Amino acid sequence: MSKYTIVVCDHIHESGLKILASDPEVELINAADEPKDQLLEKYIPLADVAITRSSTDVDEKFLARAKKMRAIVRAGVGVDNVDIPGCSKLGIVVMNVPTANTIAAVEMTMAHMLACARQFPYAHNNLKLDRVWRRQDWYGTELKDKKLGIIGFGNIGSRVGKRAKAFEMDVITYDPYIDPRKATDLDIAYTENFDDILACDIITIHTPKTEETIGMIGKEEIAKMKDGVILINCARGGLYDEEALYEGLKSGKIAMAGIDVFSKEPAIDNPLLDLNNVTVTPHLGANTRESQRNIAVQAAENAIAAAKGIAYPNALNLPIRENELPEFVMPFLELTQKIGYMSAQVAKSGAKAIKVIAEGPVSEYIDSLTTFATVGVMSEALADSINYVNAEYVAKEREIEILKETIPEAKGFKNLVTVKLTTQNGQVIRISGTVFEEGIQRIVDIDGYTLDLEPKGRMILFKNNDEPGVIGDVGRIIAENGLNIGDFRLGRDSNGQALAVVRVDGEIPKKLIDELAALPACISVKAVSL
Numbered sequence: 001m002s003k004y005t006i007v008v009c010d011h012i013h014e015s016g017l018k019i020l021a022s023d024p025e026v027e028l029i030n031a032a033d034e035p036k037d038q039l040l041e042k043y044i045p046l047a048d049v050a051i052t053r054s055s056t057d058v059d060e061k062f063l064a065r066a067k068k069m070r071a072i073v074r075a076g077v078g079v080d081n082v083d084i085p086g087c088s089k090l091g092i093v094v095m096n097v098p099t100a101n102t103i104a105a106v107e108m109t110m111a112h113m114l115a116c117a118r119q120f121p122y123a124h125n126n127l128k129l130d131r132v133w134r135r136q137d138w139y140g141t142e143l144k145d146k147k148l149g150i151i152g153f154g155n156i157g158s159r160v161g162k163r164a165k166a167f168e169m170d171v172i173t174y175d176p177y178i179d180p181r182k183a184t185d186l187d188i189a190y191t192e193n194f195d196d197i198l199a200c201d202i203i204t205i206h207t208p209k210t211e212e213t214i215g216m217i218g219k220e221e222i223a224k225m226k227d228g229v230i231l232i233n234c235a236r237g238g239l240y241d242e243e244a245l246y247e248g249l250k251s252g253k254i255a256m257a258g259i260d261v262f263s264k265e266p267a268i269d270n271p272l273l274d275l276n277n278v279t280v281t282p283h284l285g286a287n288t289r290e291s292q293r294n295i296a297v298q299a300a301e302n303a304i305a306a307a308k309g310i311a312y313p314n315a316l317n318l319p320i321r322e323n324e325l326p327e328f329v330m331p332f333l334e335l336t337q338k339i340g341y342m343s344a345q346v347a348k349s350g351a352k353a354i355k356v357i358a359e360g361p362v363s364e365y366i367d368s369l370t371t372f373a374t375v376g377v378m379s380e381a382l383a384d385s386i387n388y389v390n391a392e393y394v395a396k397e398r399e400i401e402i403l404k405e406t407i408p409e410a411k412g413f414k415n416l417v418t419v420k421l422t423t424q425n426g427q428v429i430r431i432s433g434t435v436f437e438e439g440i441q442r443i444v445d446i447d448g449y450t451l452d453l454e455p456k457g458r459m460i461l462f463k464n465n466d467e468p469g470v471i472g473d474v475g476r477i478i479a480e481n482g483l484n485i486g487d488f489r490l491g492r493d494s495n496g497q498a499l500a501v502v503r504v505d506g507e508i509p510k511k512l513i514d515e516l517a518a519l520p521a522c523i524s525v526k527a528v529s530l
């Protein structure tokens with residue numbers, strides 16, 4: 001039995017390693033202690049799935065080696081060092097473990113806040129290293145009644161807010177992407193005016209690192225702050241412009257800064273380390289035993305599920321999040337993929353354009369439907385190398401036009417999905433389907449022929465001039481080729497033509513197709529397998 005190779009790129013807790021090592025279908029390579037060039041050269045090419053932390057950049061160099069990779073599990077929250085579009089192009093699913101280290105990071109933030117307020121490491125060193133007992137040198141400041149500004153009120157920011165309230169601080173947050181009630185329900189003020197944050201006594205940031213948040217606090221913002229402000233960053237290096245931060249600390253404008261993260265890590269040469277008014281830690285926000293144990297277990301379990309293709313929990317670049325979809329949508333997605341696949345088998349020619357038309361409430365999910373249709377169409381030619389992650393990119397690369405139309409009020413069926421495939425040679429195939437209340441999938445129209453067809457199994461699509469005796473001939477030829485007919489559906493149009501869809505029990509030989517094509521009434525004959 002060939003095994004799935006899971007490469008662990010950074011140190012994770014042994015609880016996760018144990019899970020990986022004990023799965024009989026998994027070959028574990030723990031490369032956490034390998035130099036990064038060795039990791040890339042020797043182990044990444046072998047990996048079906050990689051587990052990473054912030055010390056491994058998933059960049060161009062990494063991806064160039066990821067020849068058989070199908071998923072990356074970031075054992076933590078931040079994915080700013082993962083090239084997600086690059087992964088998507090290669091069909092690699094990117095997953096993170098979003099909440100297992102929340103408390104660790106929250107408590108680290110509080111630790112820095114208190115350490116800054118009381119200059120804790122400096123007083124500590126003065127006594128311990130210098131053996132000096134001068135209490136008059138160490139007047140701190142209290143958190144009580146101070147105004148705390150929180151930038152980013154997600155999992156970590158909101159919990160920092162709760163804890164700050166317990167310290168009787170006056171808390172305000174800036175996060176344009178939340179419902180303000182998330183803050184106000186906790187008796188925390190919400191502002192849309194960033195200057196309100198800059199006016200605080202202490203400021204802490206808890207946003208992801210994105211184009212929008214890099215350098216969110218720079219020279220100008222620091223100039224607007226109170227003299228003697230305290231700044232905390234336990235989120236990502238670079239959210240506070242490090243040069244401006246250095247200048248602010250040096251001049252005394254900023255009294256203290258508590259910094260866990262740096263724009264370049266390891267940060268042993270960072271100029272901030274030369275200052276006497278910073279508390280620094282080497283990116284330890286997530287480093288509690290509890291957090292690392294939980295993360296490692298989740299990362300290992302999710303990596304195994306992804307390697308086996310069972311599930312992709314917390315996937316960041318899949319077009320759907322299954323657990324967020326209403327129940328009725330999933331069968332439509334499956335059906336749309338089948339219709340796409342069927343269209344491509346009927347076409348037997350490269351796609352030029354794929355258009356998805358969704359009618360009824362399901363039209364709200366047009367983007368996901370389109371992805372599934374695209375996967376269906378392209379899997380005819382590309383088999384396993386096409387998936388939900390890279391479908392859009394591969395279509396773009398092949399200059400296939402992807403079109404969408406939504407009709408919120410359906411006329412006939414409650415919901416109807418149609419895939420219209422235009423081929424390079426101008427042929428157009430149009431197939432529609434629906435899902436009935438009981439979850440039953442049906443193809444209801446092929447190129448204008450009304451049918452009631454279960455999208456399953458091996459089928460012969462036989463288009464003919466509607467004349468007597470044809471059905472008998474078709475049945476006879478199929479029987480002569482040793483195949484049983486499981487189902488026979490007929491659609492007729494007003495131009496004297498008919499479409500028969502015959503489901504057969506075994507493989508459809510080419511000889512059978514040739515014999516059917518030779519019947520005088522035959523217009524076209526295609527074999528389809530779903």
Ligand SMILES: NC(=O)C1=CN([C@@H]2O[C@H](COP(=O)(O)OP(=O)(O)OC[C@H]3O[C@@H](n4cnc5c(N)ncnc54)[C@H](O)[C@@H]3O)[C@@H](O)[C@H]2O)C=CC1
Pocket residue numbers: 076077078079098099101102105151152153154155156157174175176177178206207208209212213234235236260261283284285286287
């Ligand atoms: N030091 C460490 O070891 C750790 C650091 N982190 C960092 O902390 C960050 C936050 O983590 P979580 O709270 O779990 O993430 P989250 O996704 O729950 O919260 C992030 C919040 O930032 C907000 N946000 C995004 N852009 C914003 C903007 N321009 N202005 C204001 N708010 C904005 C979002 O709306 C969201 O509410 C992570 O992205 C990661 O970089 C996380 C864990 C450990």
Ligand SMILES: O=C(O)C(=O)COP(=O)(O)O
Pocket residue numbers: 053054055075076077078079101283285286287
């Ligand atoms: O989860 C995060 O975003 C973190 O910053 C923690 O990073 P780490 O796993 O400790 O390298």
